[in-house]
Amino acid sequence: MKHIREFDLQPLAPTTKSLFGLNVVNETRAHTIDVLLSGGRSRVAFLNAHCVNVAARDRAYANALRSADAILPDGAGIEIAHKFIGSRMTENLNGTDFTPLLLAEAAQRGKSVFLFGGRPGTAEAAAEKLMDDIPGLVIAGTRDGFGGAVDTDAAIRAINASEADILLVAMGVPRQDLWLAENGHLLRPGLLIGVGALFDFLAGNVSRAPRALRAMRGEWLWRLASEPRRMFRRYVIGNPEFILRALTQVSGDTIAKRVFDILVASAVILAFAPLFAIAALAIRTETRGPVFFRQTRVGRGGQTFSMLKFRSMVVDAEARRAALLDKSDRTGVCFKSRTDPRITRVGRILRRYSIDELPQIFNVLKGEMSIVGPRPALPSEVAAYPKRAVERLSVKPGLTGVWQVSGRAEIGFDKMVDMDLAYVRSRSVLLDVVLLALTFRAVIGGRGAY
Incomplete structure (x- = not known):
């Protein structure tokens, strides 16, 4: 034929x-x-x-x-x-x-x-x-x-x-x-x-x-x-x-990291369940609106997901963000302002002790985040990334990481990228354990938390 x-x-x-x-x-x-x-x-x-x-x-x-x-x-x-x-x-x-x-x-x-x-x-x-x-x-x-x-x-x-x-x-x-x-x-x-x-x-x-x-x-x-x-x-x-x-597609280190994430996330939920309830009650007492705040963030490989936080701002905070961009205390593409007027009184307390981040434990259980890794960025921030910063997206974003234990918002964008890339290239479960331990000290100290 x-x-x-x-x-x-x-x-x-x-x-x-x-x-x-x-x-x-x-x-x-x-x-x-x-x-x-x-x-x-x-x-x-x-x-x-x-x-x-x-x-x-x-x-x-x-x-x-x-x-x-x-x-x-x-x-x-x-x-x-x-x-x-x-x-x-x-x-x-x-x-x-x-x-x-x-x-x-x-x-x-x-x-x-x-x-x-x-x-x-x-x-x-x-x-x-x-x-x-x-x-x-x-x-x-x-x-x-x-x-x-x-x-x-x-x-x-x-x-x-x-x-x-x-x-x-x-x-x-x-x-x-x-x-x-x-x-x-x-x-x-x-x-x-x-x-x-x-x-x-x-x-x-x-x-x-x-x-x-x-x-x-x-x-x-x-x-x-x-x-x-x-x-x-x-x-x-x-x-x-x-x-x-x-x-068999997953490396041994990746499996170990996932097991670590699940064990830590489960322990946090059990240990901090009363704190979850108190935070939710405080938010609802001060302002009307939802207890939780959901925001689209960029995860591993550029995949977007809905990140969960306790709401620490007024309900229309996202609509008011553009008007505040020129008041950022931080250099680079990530916005952060110590005097951000959108933050509520309860929200400032939640942020001071990083309680607002706790609901991301559920993102960890879903596999969208890890306990330790680069912080998840907004799509608009990723769109403005310099080429070298894209490597941050090669791993799952984390609840804590090198940046969080080193000064958080006091660290400029370029230095944050350097820290995250160093983590990406040398990550291990042992390093995650060390960073998690350092996180408790950083939370109590409150440096850069606002």
Whole structure:
């Protein structure tokens, strides 16, 4: 059979994250769909916990994944893997939800789709469901994955003759991705996607978990309960197997640091629970408004998160910040003012003893922060960073650190960066223990706390 043409993709636009030796897309659905439908030829695979386990045993499948033009994150397992390495999965792009959204956009752009796979009749039933759900979607053809897949040359001829723009292949892992890797250069459709059990879901052969259970990351429990014999190996044995593989991505120092963070955070919550209650009561007694203050900060790798503090300022403090920037006591991009009029009377006490920072213990438990590390910056501050300061973002931000035990707000921005970079390059659990001990002395002394 004559080769159609080699893939001629430009580098994929969405941001990717290295997981299990693969470059996995870490982007929104909307942006990923736009990139995949915007021209070029691309072969797409989905990656979930089961795929990772299979790839560890099947070298050919692992190579098929590595050679794919886009690998999309599918499910809670990949989200867990992100968390283990201190990252965050932007969005779950699981094939069952993602592919119909992609086809809806494809229909708007006048693109057609060919469905290949499933038992006889399944692709046709899936096509009917898609056409009912997506007005204007053009189904260029269907072919089952049993008898219809026996003659590979005949299947390729049928797909190419349909002149489809998109090919969906539903043969399960690893067969679909191996088939696409082997035959992709012979196929005319510009977008080739392995979609697993999608056709069975669309055709009603397999029921999906209720939406509430899916939101709780429990769809695997539903599938295990629905097909216990077939899914026992994948989930009961496979899930712990995957967790162990995910942990191998994490260095021993990183694991030790995470254990340290959890132990210290748990101890602080238990020891200071009465102080939490007193602080909350004092805030509500002095001013109306919420007890806690949430603010978007930048964490490891530039990922943003919602940082939690006891509110120490008036309710409209953020709106009044711009008018005070020229009154900063501190050089550089980070604003700090000893006479900041937005701080309440209770707030000054909370700040003097760093009590306002205590709720960040919950950010630590969530894995967004560490006990020790550079202080988390505002997005506007990061945008103004000099190039060398960006290295601060290579580790999780901390509740305390070198800067905090050395004078806090009395330390200028450039010197703070020097301190943080020194920590980043020499961090260890032992150093964290020393800095935590020094923090108690700094809190009592109150130097630079305002």
